[in-house]
Every structure is written in C-alpha cells, then in structure tokens.
Amino acid sequence: MSMEESLLSSKSEQLRSLKTEVWVESKKIWRVAMPSIISRVSSFGTLVVTQSFIGHVSSLDLAGYALVQTLIVRFINGILLGMSSATETLCGQAYGAKQYHMMGIYLQRSWLIDLITLTILLPILIFAAPIFKMLGQDPSVSDSAGYISLWFIPFTYGIIFSLTIQMYLQAQQKNAIIAWLSVLQFVVHILLSWLFTNILGLGVAGAMVALSISSWLVVLGEFVYIFCGWCPNTWKGLSIAAVKDLIPVMKLSISSGVMVCLELWYYAILVLVAGYMKNAEIAIAAFSVCLNITGWIVNLFVGLMGAACVRVANELGRGDAKAVKFSIKVVMGTGVVIGVLLWVLCLCFGNKLGHLFSDDEEVVELVGDLSVLLANTVLLGSIFPLLSGVAVGTGLQTKVAVINFICFYVLGLPIGIVLGYVVHLQVKGIWGGLLVGVGCQTSLLSFLIWRTNWENEVSKASERLDKWNLRSPNGSN
Template sequence: MDESGTLEDKLLGRESKDVNKDLKLRVWNESKKLWRIASPAIITRITTYGILVATQSFMGHIGETELASYAVIQIFLVRFANGIVFGMSSALETLCGQAFGAKQYHMMGIYLQRSWIVVLCSSAILLPVFIFTSPLLRLIGQEEELSEVAGKISIWFIPILYYFVFSMTMQKFLQAQLKNIIIGWLSSASFVIHLILSWLFVYKLSLGIPGAMGAMIISTWTMVIGEFVYIFGGWCPESWTGFSMSAFTDIWPVAKLSLSSGVMICLELWYNAVLVLFAGYMKNATIAISAFSICLNISTWQLMICIGFLSAASVRVANELGRGDAEAAKFSIIVNLSTTVSLGVVFSVLFLVFNHVIAYAFTSSTEVAKAVSSLASLLSLAALLNSIQPVLSGVAVGAGYQTVVAYVNLGCYYLAGIPIGLLLGYVAKLEAMGIWIGMLCGIALQTLVLLWITWRTDWNAQVERASQRLNKWLLAPSEEKTSHASSDDRLV
C-alpha cells in the first residue's frame, strides 16, 4: 500500500513537473514573440514621443510663455490630430494582423493604400484648426499672450500632421508582419538628428521657435522617407506588390473600421487634453498648465513603453485570430498583462524616488518644479494604471471590437473622469491635483471595465468574426494582379 502510494506520488510529481515545464516553455516562447514586436515598438514610441518632449524642453529654456504655449498645442491640438490619425491607422492593426495570420499577404499592401486614402482625407479636414489656432484659443477664453504664441507654433505643426499620416500607417503595416525593427532604427536615428539640430538651431543660432520647430520637421520627415524606401525598395515582396486600383474598392468598410478605431483612441487621447485645457482657467494658469503638462509628459514617456505592448497585443491577438487559434490568443493576453504590470510596479517606485529632480529636465522654474513634485504620488499611481490599460486596448484592436471600447471610453472618461476632476479642481479647490485625481479615476474605471469585457469575451466567436471579415474583403492574387495591370495600362 505504501509502495503503491509512493509510486503514485512519484508519477503525479513527474506529471506535475512536465506540466510546469511545458507551461514555462509556452510562457518563454510567447514572451519572445511579444518582445520581438514590443521592443522595436517601444523604441519607436519613446524616440518619436521624445522628439515632441525634447522640443518642449528647448521651448522651456526659451521662455515660460513659449513652454506653456507649446504645452497647449502639443497636449491639446496635436493630441487632437494625433488621436484621429493614430486611431484611424489602428484599423490596419486589425486588418493587416489578421491577414498576416491567415497568410493573405497580398492583401496587406491593399489595406495600406486604402488606409492612406481614408486617413489623408480625414487629415485635410483638420487643417483649419491648425491655421486658426489663435482665434480659437481666444474664443474659449485663453490668455492673449499664450494664444498669440500658440498660434505661431501651430502653423509649424502642419508638416508634422502629414508625418503622422504616413509614418503611423506604415508602422502598423510593418509591425503586423514582424518587420518593425527597421522602424526602431529609423526612429532612433531621427531622434539623434533632432537633438543635434535643436541644439544647433536654438542654442547656437538662437533661432527661437522657428529653430525648434524646424528641427522637428526635418528629423521626423527623415524617418518617413526611410520607411518609404524600405517598403518600396523590395524589402516587403509578399505584402507590397505596388500601387493598385484595388485600393479604391471596399473603401467604406475600411473607413467605418477606421472611424471606430479613431473614436476609440481619440476619446482616450483627448481626455488628457481636455483636462489640461481646464487647467488653463485656473488663477495661475501658466504654472498650472506647465506643471500638469510636465507630469503628463513624464507619465506618457512610461506609457510609450506600455504602448509598445499595446502593439504586441494587437498583433499577437490579430495573428492568432487570423490563424483560428482562440486559446493562443487568450494565452498571449495573460502573458502580456503579467509583463506590463511588472514593469508598471518598477516605474511607480522610480517616480516616487526621483520626484524632486525630474521636473528640471523640462523647466528652470523652481515654482513649476515644486508643483510637479506635489503630484508625485498621483504620478506613481498613473504608472500602475498605464501598465494595464494599453494592453487591453491592444486586445480590442486585434480583435476588431473598437466600437465597444469607444463607448467604454466615452462613459468612463467624459461622464465620470472629467466631472470628478472639475469638482475636485474647482469646487474642492485642489486645482491641478484635483484635475489629476479626476483623470486617474476615469482611467481606473476604464481599466476595470475593459478587464471585465476581456474576461467575458467569447474568443471562438472572435475567430469566426475574423474569418468572415477576411473572406468578405479578400481579393484573389490573380484578381489583384489583373487590377494592378489594368491600372498600369491606363497610366500608359
């Protein structure tokens, strides 16, 4: 009896070890896939956003008014435009990711061209906002000097708008096929070029605002040109077969998915921008806006890392749904969340430890630095929330249920977060801290709702939906080539 029991225990122990070993191997393999996508995406996000933040740093050393004006443009207007472009281009993560998983490689280039058409048309609608920034800011009651300087800066951002259009869509296209390492190299080179040019134009040549913004335009478009060369130069032979008239077919379904993605992302990015705008109505508006925007920039730096895992989540979920493997999609989500939460804890501690010195990277004002330091505990909490929310948004993009998340964002941010922030900021007299608390309440509520939705999702049904979507828009390779040949004949 004892020997039998011992033998049984040994067998169960061996089986348990095998299961644990198999689980560790699965986690290791999935982690490698995630980091393969996330690492270049993180580098890209950090350096791309770093260009905007570095420019803000140079603006801060030009003057406090320039810093506050740039902060209004970057966090309000640029986030407004970037939200639309980034959101609408996120439709490519769904389409190209699922097409790659289903091995419909030839459709990826067509989806890219369709996205260009949709996003370029949307961007053209935004131009008047950049042109008439000064009167718009005056209309909503912003300070005269701040509105005037902000209007000058906004004109310089028009080339940046079109940089967003082409760079973001090409990034989605490349990362869906696991070729985004080139984007990491290009964005890193762009960031280095930007620092050199900014130092030269602002400090050495004393060109002020034109110098800082000119450096940004040159460095960002260097990256776009590099992406064009990589795609058109033959490094994507299966997914890019040239321009095709097929890009002008099925535009409306792509537009609808792009709009859903755009609304989902915009509601999220505009949330912070609206709160910064409300900070502009406080008594000491320049200090409030500067401190709030610095905290937001620091938080966004950390968020850029987690957005890299947003990209990884969307690609991995889309790939597995395209392949028809629901279990692999769910396992990927679990591994991704575990990784980002661990990183969030690390950043949370760092923000608490270095809260007294980080503000001086953006300003020389002791008063602004003290205001930033007072928000350190909230900045630490934001780091934890930022480690969860982007991954869940990436899951939504990969699965293609952006519309549902758009409603979640609307309710959590605009019906809960903003009212709480206004009550605490103005009624409770907590000012910038009250607005920041309101922002975190909205993010926390959204995170809880998205966790519940992800937990309750029928992933087998999502596999079926992905299959239906891909089959509906599929063009046979021969059909696509015929369309391409016909367009070549017409051009000749």
C-alpha cells in the same frame, strides 16, 4: 517508478513546457514592443529638441510653439493615431490568416482615409492664430502660434505614413527597421536644428524645417524598405483595389479614432480645468509634471499595447482561440510586473520627482502630495493600454469607445470637478476623478475581455477577412 514519482515527473515536465511557451511568447511580444517603444521615445524627443532650440530663439515663440504642439498637433495626432489603429486590426488578422497580399491593400486604404481626414482638419493649422485669439490667448503669442502652425503642416502629413507603415510592419514583426530609422531621425534632427538655427541663423523657420526634414527622413526610409523588396509577400505595388470596400474600413477607422481621442483629450481637459483653480499657475505646473511622468511611462506601455494588438490579431487570423488567450495572459502578466515595479518607485521617490522638473518648492511639494495618486494611476496605466491593445487586435473599438466615454466623461470628469471645486480638494480632487475614470475603464475593459468568446471572435475575423479578401496579382485568393 512509483505512482507518486511519476506524478511529480509529469508535473515537472508540464512546468518546463509552460516556461518554454511563456518564454517563446514573450520573445514574440518584445520583438514587436521594443522597436515601437524606441520609435515613440525618439519621435517624442524630436519635438522636445525643436522646443529647446526655439526656446533659445525667443520666449514668445517658445510659448507659441507650446500652444501649437500641445493643443493642435496633439489633437490632430490623436485623431490620426485612432484612425490608423484600424490598420493594426486588419493587417494583424490578415497576416495570421496568411492573406499577405491584402496587407498592402489595407495599408493603402489607411493612407487614403487618413489623407482625407487630415485635409479636412487642415484649416485648424491654417487659422491657428484667430482660433487662439478667439479662445482668449495673448494676441502676440497667438500670432507666433499661427506662424509656427503653418510649418507643422508637412510634419503632420508625414505622421500619416509613419504611423500606418509602423502598424503594417509590426503586424508582420518587421518593425526593427522603424527603431533604427527613428534613432537616425533623432540624431539627424539635432544636427540639422543646430545647423539651421545656430550656424545659418534661420531662427524659428530653421528649427521647423529641421523637424520636417528629419520626420520625412523616417518616411522615406520606410518607403525604400517597402518598395525595394524587403516586404515581397505583403507589398505587391500600388493597387486600384485600395478604393474597394473603403466604406467598411472607414467605419472601423472612425470607431478607432473615437476610441483613442476620447482617452487622449480627457487629459487635456483636466489641465484646462486645473487652470481655473486658486493659484492656477502652481496647480497647472504640478499637474503637468505628473502628466509628463505618466506620459513617459505611457510610451512604454503603448509599445506593449501594439504588441498585444499584433499578437491577438495574428492568432485570430490564424484561427487559434487557445493561442489568443495564452498571448493575452502573457502580455498582461508582463505589464502587471512592470507596473508594480514603477508603482513602488513612484511611492519611494514621490517626494523627489518634482525636483526633476521644477525648482519651485510649491510645485515640488504639490507633486509630492500627488505622488500616491500618481503611483496608483501608473499601476492602472500598466493594465488598461494592454486591454485596449487586445480590443484593437480583436476589432472591438466601438465597445471600447463607449466604455471610454462613460468612464472618462460621465464619471471621471464630473467627479474630479466636484472633488476639486465643491469639496475643495483642488488638484488632488481633479486627480482623484482621473483615478476613478481610469479605474472604471480598467475594470470594464477587464470584464469585456474576460467575457469575450474567443471562438466566436475567430469566426468573426475569418468572415471579415473572407469578405474583404481580393485576388492577389498571381491569381490566387
């Protein structure tokens, strides 16, 4: 064999090896991502179903439900989601380091921290009616919202367990059970809602009871899965060790909470800003349609975000910096390919997207005008959640929180207000500010990940795990 043929054979062998490695890594990523996507879509669907049944009871109660669900529940859910993401970091790294017994302790610590957090936030649900009246909402709608918000209390307490257990299970790639439970929840929720509202005639109370029962059905299923022996290595029972090192974990949880909330609240503020424009009803409707489209797409990339977090955390805990970098390349490549496909679809069908949500031609026309900005936001939205997932898996939540604050509130929001009101671009100006904020965030996160020394991060993860490691019940470390 000549030297040239030998060289070609070597390159061909390397290419086959690379394809095999990418395929293996992709399977690991989608094994975590797909159940997470199914779970989030199903959970979102239960809220939509509840809204639909309440809408057939009373338009007044529909408005009250919308206020509570889009403002208060989203606000609380954002905080709990952020606080719980510390569980992703710690459980993922502990699993990679084979400190399996610590994962159950980290899970219990997250329960304690989230229960304390939600209890502090509980007055927002209890006093929703006077809060909405103080904000200038219609008194009758506010009273309806105050009644409905009380029914959301058991639902929000269920969120604590469903969020944290999902992160605990996906860290060990056992979250397929979550997907099955979420689909079961969705089906049961439809049946219970129909039974309680249409057959028994319980109205709003029936719809909210159905929501609570179906959401806790998932939690009970998760408890059975964990407590009855399907996680023998990572669950050793309830332990007093959960209160040890609670303060350091709480600091990481707070950093995670701030990171996520700064991002989630930004979109709510933009809708509020749009409400002060000329022809505000059309502006809010069109803006909300675009945000709903991005919201459905975000469910896909949040699933991939969880996979990015798990893979990075696992490899950091395992001490393999090279594998961390390879995993990042594969998950980012996957996200970009999907993002480009969605970007093309938004550009091709942008003028028709509005018809999916509204029959008002003004709203449809404005959505069409925003389609190019929407497409570019979707493209960037396929990148920054994955970068955030890498950061969470690494434990860089504090740095990401600073980046989110600068990009969204120092740059994006002021630019959007100036373009919308001063330059008179209206909703296009607000969305332009959103695009600037997301673009800056994506650029800074990319720079942060690119400049990260992964060998150092491996050392930091090892030091953190060794510091917080406790003896397992069998006496070993």
